[in-house]
Amino acid sequence: MGFFLETLFGGLMAGMLYSLIALGFVLIYKASGVFNFAQGAMVLFAALAMARFAEWIPKWLGFDNLVVANLLAFVVAMALMVVLAWLIERLCLSRLVNQEGITLLMATLGISYFLDGLGQTLFGNDIYSINVGMPKDPAMILEGTFEGGLLISKEDLVAALISAALVLALALFFQKTATGRALRAVADDHQAAQSIGIPLNRIWVIVWSVAGFAALVAGIIWGSKLGVQFSLSLVALKALPVVILGGLTSVPGAILGGLIIGVGEKLSEIYLGSFFGGGIEIWFAYVLALGFLLVRPQGLFGEKIIDRV
Amino acid sequence: MLYRENGQFKTSYAADQQIFPIAQDRIAIGLVLLVAFVVMPLAGSEYLFRAVLIPFMILALAALGLNILVGYCGQISLGTGAFMAVGAYAAYNFLVRIDGMPLIVAMLLGGLSATVVGVLFGIPSLRIKGLYLAVATLAAQFFTDWAFLRVSWFTNNSTSGSVSVAGLNVFGLPIESPVAKYLFCLTVVCVFALAAKNLTRSATGRQWMAIRDMDVAAAVIGIRPVYAKLTAFAVSSFIVGVAGVLWAFVHLGAWEPAAFSIDRSFQLLFMVIIGGLGSIMGAFFGAAFIVVLPIILDQVPHWFGIPLSTATTSHLVHMIFGALIVFFLIAEPHGLAKLWSIGKQKLRLWPFPH
Amino acid sequence: MMNDMPQAVQAQEQAQGNGRRIGDVVLDLQNISLSFGGVKALTNISFNVREHEIRSIIGPNGAGKSSMLNVINGVYHPQEGRILFRGEERRKMEPHRAAAQGIARTFQNIALFKGMSVLDNIMTGRNLKMKSGLLANALYWGRAQREEIEHRVKVEEVIDFLEIQDIRKTPVGALPYGLQKRVELGRALAAEPSLLLLDEPMAGMNVEEKQDMCRFILDVNDQFGTTIVLIEHDMGVVMDISDRVVVLDYGKKIGDGVPEEVRANEDVIRAYLGTSH
Amino acid sequence: MNTSNLLLNVNGIEVIYNHVALVLKGVSLQVPEGRIVAILGGNGAGKTTTLRAVSNLLKGERGEVTKGTIELDGERVESLSPSDLVRRGVVQVMEGRHCFAHLTIEENLLAGSYTRKDKGEIAANLDKVYTYFPRLKTRRTSQAAYTSGGEQQMCAIGRALMSNPRMVLLDEPSMGLAPQIVEEVFEIVKDLNVKEKVSFLLAEQNTMVALRYSDFGYIVENGRIVMEGEAKSLADNEDVKEFYLGLSGEGRKSFRDVKHYRRRKRWLS
Amino acid sequence: QQANEQFFPLLVYRTGAYAPNGTPWANGKQDYVKYINATGGINGVKIAWEECETGYATDKGVECYERLKSKKSTVIDPQATGITFALTDKAPVDKIPLITLGYGLAASQDGGVFKWNFPLMGSYWTAADILIQHLGKKEGGLDKLKGKKIALVYHDSPFGKEPIPLLQKRAQMHGFELVLLPVTAPGVEQKATWLQVRQQRPDYTLLWGWGVMNSTALKEAVATGYPREKLFGVWWSGAEPDVKDVGANAKGYSALALNPHGTDSPLIKDILKKVHDAGNGSGPRDEVGSVLYMRGLLIQMLATEAVRTAQEKFGKGKVMTGEQVRWGLENLNVDEKRIGELGLAGLIRPIKTSCTDHMGSSAARIHSWDGTTWKMQADWYEADKSVVDPLVKEAADKYATDKQIKRRDASDCAA
């Protein structure tokens, strides 16, 4: 029982971390109808910026204070992400107005190649660490109830809480504000949105900046967990089943999807894995998502796919 | 005004329904085939065959298969690598387990196995659409990755899970030298390109495209979505499976599941998009762009003797490649094949601009 | 059913006057109700369509006209009611089965296959009649090629009929709206349907183009004996070419009869026509 | 035409799609302040393209203005973005409705007020639209994709009005609307024109109604203006009568008879 | 390159997911080439070289191989298991030997079947064997392993799966329980794996990872409180990039050391002087002497030694062909004396290859992370031939049948 609970908690917390990445996908998709293939590259880029600036800034300015260094690095990295968003809009998206989703997806692939190259050129390709003071050691709770206690990873717990807060804030933003509504309008029909005066360029800069922010937070959390290195961009793959399970257009969906996938894959690996020889969690996550989709083709909270004649 | 269809009147529907109704096109394609089948084998270097042309052919074939599914039938798939793997491992098993199994038969059986798996994973497409389907097909990708590692029967109990083939021959002719391999791939590619072209210009192809463009309307005029989608999955995975066999047998010789990883799936999808959805030619353009361009970019600094470190070159190649993708999409969102046809159209009007 | 009789007789008489023969009921809709969630699109609607007639459905926007067509060819499944087609009761049916039974249609928001040429679009209309299989098509030899040419001949007839020869090879996406509507009609005609459903085929056309379209519709009706169900907002067209007219309003039937009768109907004037027209 | 208070002045524009298709071949037209101007013409004549050129929505269709100028209040506006134009009071209602499918009717309308910041004004506009189109009020909570064609058309027009425009570019507003609603829509157009001084440039197929409600008309054929004039004089023109209004000497011909007449004509030729 | 230069194609990866590991490795290779050139070449023959970026991808690797082989390549270190598989087929045709130091196919140790493969100094099987020996020694005898539980946390790929047969054999011999825990590549998510470790409480855990999988495993071990002292890695899990980011938390973790590291040896001092101080270093100076740098260096050194050996037979001061270098690799004899000359006295054990043994030595040590550096332990281990050799023979024979290769006979060896 204790072990089951540990697995469950582990799954929930892993799921929250997936949600955080999934959020980036959802934001951009929801707001502009683009499936942003470059999300992984953005996470890496942001994390690299954060890690390197936290290392460089104290050297340049000649001080030695981790907190200040991290804060400054965060600001600089965020500024960089905004510049990036602006450039992406200027050089790429604004010239692809009204194109089909698949073309835009392809363009984001180009962006992702570009960012990979740029990130490694600017920041190097070694392993760097982000130290924002995440607690690394485990905590034991309920030692009286269960033999050996229940193990909770403090790092994961903190990360999960941050993710949850971020996701919540963004969900509110989308549902409640006029900008949120404009973003959804753009996703439905670029041309019509333009025709009624929604400035696509501004909207896109905003969205990509917000996605850049989400990428930065994800990059910091995952980066402090895994170390900042190229593989960080691959965690995006873990977020894909979450995105479709929750629904491409739903911020709350990203959370619930994350939790379901997190718990589902951990439980399956531990309780079913041994029957299959192990290593099943990755495909199990996708099969789980597929199963849900068969019941609800638009994901749990996704907007219904409309086909009418 | 070298390129004109004016004055080329068709007197029968058969003539109008040729693959290349315009005489200049026929001549051009004849020339390309001549170069490919005769000039290249005489003039090409081993490097060109092994490192450029063979992978290019095989990936173009896979892209062709995928294009049937994505470009013609509108079902986005990210499981292409999986179907290639199924083809490769199935053909491998037929080859090693059945004595005297000819390569061609093993290859076709590999393709058929991929068809079966493809249709199986195609069933969700009856309900799931668009990007949701794309991500759902990743289930096929990860599942096969896992299965070929885990189930040692597939790899003939090799300890590491990697397998290899040797002594390939077709009708007694060995497929060992680069030229032989090249010609073999070329032939297979030509045969399948022709078959694919035929399919796409026949009733089958129109059914696929109808489903792609508007599935409700297609159903209303009497096209069965189930049949159209599943045949697209079947044909597509058959071709992709055969490409998988070639990739494993002819190009790599020895391989592990990673040869058909998710990166391959993405790579193929990109070829199809950048080349041009719904175009046979597009598959070749796309493969050329994604396979050949980085190789060339990689060597540019060398040609000019620019001393750049390997890492810098490679980062630059990444950046330039990414930028080029965006550039070409902006120039023509419907891919290189469309750019090509607009070019031809301009040629048709030349020297008048409009 | 009973109160349909006088109308039918009248219609028959009128039709004979035009040199055509109106036959028995081919399609009989009885007490159809359809709702989406809370929205009642159709409430208890009954009417029939006779062989060879031009039957119009009119009504204000959102009255449920398009929904009615969708019910007839199986895109929507009504919650209540019976549908008899050629005397047979139809249970829940997929659209492609309806097509197989000879029901073709066009759509209100053009539903052409955007990526294909005009020729290919119309060729898809013959899909049900083409029998060669996957392998034969891949080889494109013998039967497959013969079949392709045979059907091409038929399609060319349709193209000639609709006078769209010069845009044969154009991708439909680049065509102006009016021509797209014509191509869509061509696609439906290529199937040689016995019942043709037209959803606002003349929307967005100027008078000249409407005249052409009317001519096509009348000729189809006349030459091939095709039964036609027509939705149209142009009262001139409706009154001129239809044999009988059904009027819907808010999902309810408020009138049914020959054009003159409908035009005089108080309810119809109030709900739809407005002051005299 | 009196040019002293010209609102919009389009001068000899050429438009090319996809770098190859030349669609407008020198179109010039003027919209004076506070007037309703109609562009008439057959299918594919270039009406929509003209409107897109004005509202700068060509880019998304891969089209571009290659020659000529477009002036708003005497100021060149070709390089302004569509949203700048909306801020300056020029808004387009696109052909084929283009409602935001996943948004509800009310959200669609509110999205239309993106350029307005004043909450009170937005609420007032919303009320105004609902009074003009009561049907929308009853459907306000359903997703636009699930409303009927006519309801979507109303939604599209209403959405454009939410930005308090000075000039509306209306592309085929009558398409798919019931006759009564067509009248209503044009009444609303007239109303807005009279009461709120909104100018209209409208592209229409329905020549009859369009000429009845507009002040001035242009007839476009094949990318060129072939005729222009006061609406009244156009309506009296014999050619216009025959080809655009379907009227011949003795009044309207039945659509049924046209058939025989036409067919005979074809046989003769 | 000029006609009188010996050409070395250097397949490397300095970008992508494995760049942190690939870069020092590549720099080591390059530095040694530069060092040899700086000291007069191989008996006067200068070395020409060209790098090609594979990004760890097999198809890129094949492309690199094809591109560089036409320049009369001497010997190739593919730097990746997947590329090795693909090249194993091509090498005999093109007559270019492959060095796969400490990786590749374990069975390729058998030169009778794998004429062109040289897994010098160790394979995954010798590695696994040595790890078990080490555990046995800790327990005070291999027989004390009875009833113990040993988990293998491995990269789910041919690389990670290769040691399993040997470990199973050892498990049978000594009666310990082997728990297999695959980690899906690339290994960024291992929570389930380590929860299982926590549940099963193995006495020891072997780590068989590469790249990001290693540091993630260590972090998860920390997060689930698994003692690092019980965690033992293969030599691909025991370099600086694997622990750097975990820092003090990884203290106590041990891994196999295939090669020495540090900057104390005469060789490294000389390289720092002649290459780096001359402004010619390939990477940053402080990377010199790191574990993977040293591995690259060693690979290039053995390749150079093979050329030297070949020159002894085919003509000093001449450029050797691939076939001649292959002979050199097969007749390598790096004894204590030569090791001393190379400037690595006491840091590596003698390597002597033969026609049947393409490995030459299986000696390795263990080093442990003390929170800031890797500390080498004194004991040398060697794989137990009686355990490894039968497995090698069996696997090689199977490969030979599959590939229709005839085992080389004595005459072939003599040639």
Ligand SMILES: Nc1ncnc2c1ncn2[C@@H]1O[C@H](COP(=O)(O)OP(=O)(O)OP(=O)(O)O)[C@@H](O)[C@H]1O
């Ligand atoms: N995006 C496009 N790409 C290429 N050609 C186009 C495009 N849009 C329109 N055209 C072409 O431009 C011409 C004019 O089209 P436009 O839509 O302006 O006509 P219209 O007068 O509005 O016709 P309708 O009454 O049918 O709406 C047509 O021949 C059409 O085929």
Ligand SMILES: Nc1ncnc2c1ncn2[C@@H]1O[C@H](COP(=O)(O)OP(=O)(O)OP(=O)(O)O)[C@@H](O)[C@H]1O
């Ligand atoms: N799939 C659907 N889901 C929800 N509501 C629908 C659906 N289809 C139609 N409706 C609703 O049913 C009602 C009738 O719609 P329908 O399209 O049949 O009207 P119509 O008579 O064709 O109107 P128009 O003349 O404007 O085209 C409308 O209120 C519409 O919103």
Ligand SMILES: [Mg+2]
């Ligand atoms: Mg309708």
Ligand SMILES: [Mg+2]
């Ligand atoms: Mg138009």
